[in-house]
Amino acid sequence: MTIRHHLLIFLYGALLLLPFLDNGTVLSRHEVLAAEPAREMLEAGAPWSIQTFAGQPRTDKPPTMSWLIALSMKLFDSRSEFVCRLPAALAGIVAAHATAVIATRLLSSAAGLLAGLITLTTVWLQTQARLSEADMPLVAAVTIAMAALLQPAGTDAPHASKWQITRYSVLFYGATGFGFLLKGVAPMITIPAAIIYAVWARDAWARRVLTNPFGIIVLISLLIIWPIAAYLTHPPIIHAWYMHLFGRATGELQGKDELTLISYVVGLAFYFWTIPYLILPATPAAVIGVWKSGRRWRDSRAAMFLIAWVTPFLIVLMLSAWKHKHYAFPLMPAFSVLAAYGTMVWMDSVRTPTRARNLLIAWFIGCGVTILCVQKLILPSFDGYRGQADFARRVNELIPDGQRVTLYGLGEAHLAFYLRDIPDRTDDIQLQPPEKTRYLICRQREYYDLQRGMKVERLLDGPTDEKKSDQLERLVLVRVN
Known part of the structure; x- marks a missing residue:
């Protein structure tokens, strides 16, 4: 050649x-x-x-x-x-x-x-x-x-x-x-x-x-x-x-x-x-x-x-x-x-x-x-993940600078990349009031569980995770005090 x-x-x-x-x-x-x-x-x-x-x-x-x-x-x-x-x-x-x-x-x-x-x-x-x-x-x-x-x-x-x-x-x-x-x-x-x-x-x-x-x-x-x-x-x-x-x-x-x-x-x-x-x-x-x-x-x-x-x-x-x-x-x-x-x-x-x-x-x-x-x-x-990325960007507007978000029960969630700061990740949260304010992103199902053990404020609703139609799979941003 x-x-x-x-x-x-x-x-x-x-x-x-x-x-x-x-x-x-x-x-x-x-x-x-x-x-x-x-x-x-x-x-x-x-x-x-x-x-x-x-x-x-x-x-x-x-x-x-x-x-x-x-x-x-x-x-x-x-x-x-x-x-x-x-x-x-x-x-x-x-x-x-x-x-x-x-x-x-x-x-x-x-x-x-x-x-x-x-x-x-x-x-x-x-x-x-x-x-x-x-x-x-x-x-x-x-x-x-x-x-x-x-x-x-x-x-x-x-x-x-x-x-x-x-x-x-x-x-x-x-x-x-x-x-x-x-x-x-x-x-x-x-x-x-x-x-x-x-x-x-x-x-x-x-x-x-x-x-x-x-x-x-x-x-x-x-x-x-x-x-x-x-x-x-x-x-x-x-x-x-x-x-x-x-x-x-x-x-x-x-x-x-x-x-x-x-x-x-x-x-x-x-x-x-x-x-x-x-x-x-x-x-x-x-x-x-x-x-x-x-x-x-x-x-x-x-x-x-x-x-x-x-x-x-x-x-x-x-x-x-x-x-x-x-x-x-x-x-x-x-x-x-x-x-x-x-x-x-x-x-x-x-x-x-x-x-x-x-x-x-x-x-x-x-x-x-x-x-x-x-x-x-x-x-x-055919941009199937646009909703999750937009949700993450809206989260960035609500969370104070320097405050990290915790992904609760979401595993390797797509939206992590679009969050301003690198998030934490956990599948197990103690159902008791935290020592300081925490911001969590979880499914609506986990949000109902959190309400039974601590004071939770729902800040933002997002799309259903992985495009699932079940409303319990909807992502939510919550503040735990």
């Missing part, structure tokens, strides 16, 4: 992702689960080895996404929605570049450009690169690692210098380790894929990258340093790791161990309709590419690489009791490469190269205009 190609991918990605990144919408609950710990790291001196939410440890995820958001907050001196989402948006552009590199090394420079642009228009990227969650940086890390396995143009794998191999090995294992620090599953994707590809394709470059000791040392360091630091900070995190790695797969997490045989069998096919949806509008190109190419494609090095990338982890996802579309995101760039190949096959069928190029330009312009219109005109209508 040329510098011009990379610049075009960057500009196209920036145009599609950055203009309406805040989009007039507040952070969703899952975004807040990464953004609030980032805020607490900066404002309250919370430990960086684990996440905290309203002052209490949050052990569900590694803290790396919160690190990225905290860095963005620090650089811009802001915690706006745009600032919180910026790391994910930039990761989306990086993932597109890495996908383009993979397609270039497997197919051609033109296919690389197509793969990068196609990636930026897909449903999965346009959805996830707008959310301050760890999935998009995870995809970028996995894609960079997979790109490092492929021999760059102009190099001779058997005679490449140790320094050159070491650089790519450190890149492969470093990206894999960084992905582990984001969600933990990255090594389960990249390492089996790399081994299968290196053996199946007899790729000397991939084999040397995999066996380089310096890269392996980098991976081991990343796999042990943070877990040790997290354990020393909060030893109970061990149980959380077990539940989220193994309990999620077996269904033990959140009581999914009662799956029926029928629901499990139906679930096996979940990703066979989810993946075609996620790669829209490129799905027809991917299908045409496979259909038109026939055996010539299936026996190629490109096919071996993409099959090795997708198949092992897809089998794990299919067998897992928990299924969700975002679990498949680290596999999506492989389908962009396939779609780029299908597009190249289609271009060969067009009468003149100029006509094919003009049609592609019109297609990507049309995709860009459509995406921007959807962002500006449609997505703001």
